[in-house]
Amino acid sequence: xxxxxxxxxxxxxxxxxxxxxxxxxxxxxxxxxxxxxxxxxxxxxxxxxxxxxxxxxxxxxxxxxxxxxxxxxxxxxxxxxxxxxxxxxxxxxxxxxxxxxxxxxxxxxxxxxxxxxxxxxxxxxxxxxxxxxxxxxxxxxxxxxxxxxxxxxxxxxxxxxxxxxxxxxxxxxxxxxxxxxxxxxxxxxxxxxxxxxxxxxxxxxxxxxxxxxxxxxxxxxxxxxxxxxxxxxxxxxxxxxxxxxxxxxxxxxxxxxxxxxxxxxxxxxxxxxxxxxxxxxxxxxxxxxxxxxxxxxxxxxxxxxxxxxxxxxxxxxxxxxxxxxxxxxx
Numbered sequence: 060x061x062x063x064x065x066x067x068x069x070x071x072x073x074x075x076x077x078x079x080x081x082x083x084x085x086x087x088x089x090x091x092x093x094x095x096x097x098x099x100x101x102x103x104x105x106x107x108x109x110x111x112x113x114x115x116x117x118x119x120x121x122x123x124x125x126x127x128x129x130x131x132x133x134x135x136x137x138x139x140x141x142x143x144x145x146x147x148x149x150x151x152x153x154x155x156x157x158x159x160x161x162x163x164x165x166x167x168x169x170x171x172x173x174x175x176x177x178x179x180x181x182x183x184x185x186x187x188x189x190x191x192x193x194x195x196x197x198x199x200x201x202x203x204x205x206x207x208x209x210x211x212x213x214x215x216x217x218x219x220x221x222x223x224x225x226x227x228x229x230x231x232x233x234x235x236x237x238x239x240x241x242x243x244x245x246x247x248x249x250x251x252x253x254x255x256x257x258x259x260x261x262x263x264x265x266x267x268x269x270x271x272x273x274x275x276x277x278x279x280x281x282x283x284x285x286x287x288x289x290x291x292x293x294x295x296x297x298x299x300x301x302x303x304x305x306x307x308x309x310x311x312x313x314x315x316x317x318x319x320x321x322x323x324x325x326x327x328x329x330x331x332x333x334x335x336x337x338x339x340x341x342x343x344x345x346x347x348x349x350x351x352x353x354x355x356x357x358x359x360x361x362x363x364x365x366x367x368x369x370x371x372x373x374x375x376x377x378x379x380x381x382x383x384x385x386x387x388x389x
Contacts, residue, residue: 061092061153062156062370063094063147063152063156063157064092064093064366065156065158066093066095067119068161068353069353069355069356070356071357072095072159073095074103074107075362077093077111079358079361079363080363084113084114087367091114091115092116092147092152094144095116095118095140097117100116101116119138119140121137121139122136127164129161132161133168141158148348155350156173157369158351158352159340162184165343165352166184166202169343169346170346173350175347176382179345179381179385181202181203181213183217183343184200184343185198185199185342186200189298190273192274193275194275195272196221196226196280197290198279200284201288202343203284206248208255213345214344215259215281216260218281219279220380220381223380224375224377225368231279233256233262233278233281234280235281236266236269240266248283260384261279264276267280339354339365340352340354342377346378349369
């Protein structure tokens with residue numbers, strides 16, 4: 060298994076990317092193809108005693124930053140690490156591609172260089188979020204602000220395939236984000252999407268209200284990109300605020316510190332279960348070959364997990380399952 064890595068994508072590149080890649084090689088036995096400025100990669104690795112065993116380097120001197128227009132990935136910065144990695148993936152030189160760089164650039168680059176699965180209207184960002192019962196997928200997490208009903212149907216099909224093949228969930232429950240559970244709730248988009256998902260080759264359970272998302276009532280939550288991104292950012296914000304307040308209470312005085320000592324094992328287990336670093340990022344579903352978006356702020360551990368999921372993505376034949384399911388939905 061060979062994973063192509065954008066060595067210069069994200070806030071902590073290339074150091075944390077190299078550390079995460081080295082850990083992935085050691086843990087999973089995969090090969091890594093690093094794309095980026097070779098001299099910088101070798102210097103950072105040497106300065107930080109990071110082994111490059113199991114890794115090849117493809118020199119790509121340009122970097123596309125978060126400030127660049129996403130389209131520059133195929134225009135003025137077509138020699139950047141992200142574009143080079145996507146071209147290598149399209150040419151069959153690796154099994155999957157992982158980047159912590161600009162989401163917009165990754166979406167455009169993947170669509171134009173790797174191409175979409177035949178019949179897929181739009182690629183979608185599909186982050187995994189923690190829930191009371193484990194985790195669930197949110198699709199679309201922000202790639203497509205405006206959607207048509209058939210796009211939401213395809214999001215459900217793609218999300219179901221990924222959750223079954225990569226996350227190991229049998230007959231994943233697919234829900235539609237809405238303001239009520241009744242089929243008549245929502246606007247025209249939700250009404251038509253509900254009808255299409257009801258006939259799609261997925262385990263559709265109907266509409267799901269926001270208060271039920273954290274409970275884990277579904278395994279795949281379908282939404283347009285605008286709604287999905289609001290859900291994603293709100294979930295992250297509430298989790299951060301909640302943990303911050305708990306930490307403040309436990310450190311406020313001696314009683315709190317004593318209580319913290321007694322419940323620390325449970326708190327650590329809970330924090331680990333709710334930690335997004337455990338999932339590493341999100342697949343970009345709909346591309347003809349596996350593309351994985353790691354968190355922009357990924358540390359080495361998060362990036363290692365992103366590579367692990369990219370390996371599972373490629374091994375699970377998710378794309379083949381999506382293609383078969385699309386045939387079944389016609």
